[in-house]
Amino acid sequence: MKAYLAIGVITLALVTQGVAQGRGNRGAGSGTGSTMGAGQRGGAGNRTGQQDQLRTQQQDRQRVHATTQQQDRYRDCVQKSDQLRKQVRQMKQLAKKNQIKMEDREQLRQQFRTQSQEMQQEHERLMNVLTQEQKVAVQNAANNANAKSKELAELSDALDFELQQEELNREKISTQAQKMETSLNQLQKQYRAINNELEME
DSSP states (O other): OHHHHHHHHHHHHHHHHHHHHHHHHHHHHHHHHHHHHHHHHHHHHHHHHHHHHHHHHHHHHHHHOOOHHHHHHHHHHHHHHHHHHHHHHHHHHHHHTTOOOHHHHHHHHHHHHHHHHHHHHHHHHHHHHSOHHHHHHTHHHHHHHHHHHHHHHHHHHHHHHHHTSSSOOHHHHHHHHHHHHHHHHHHHHHHHHHHHHHOOO
């Protein structure tokens, strides 16, 4: 009789232990499933956020992308500034070698004044065709370009003044031409910054 009771107690203990383990496994499974589900939802949310951000960036770039007219203005502007840069470089070299002849001076001066004025006009046209959104997008580069344009106008007047003197001072002409060349290089750097943002070419 005692043997039967002992066997019954052992059997009941084993059954109870099995039920407890089953409940524990179900709880662990439920917890793991909940954690995985939350992680998957989080990953999907991150991907959606990144896609939205990329879409917004693309839309912003489309809004500031240059039109055909603006691209034409940009090319004309760069071309005129490059022509002026080449001319002042030539004037600098001629002055250093003392090869600016009095009889050729007036023609050289008129060519210089014409190219300087054309460059200023093209710069203003470029700035005027930009939309407000574009001006905001390239604010720093545009401000720097405008400052350089103003500086070049002053340097141009100074060089023109030297070319009008009865006795040409080749050192002053060379110095003023060098200043203009440096300023033009800096202006073109700002144009490239505008192009990188607005895709002008």
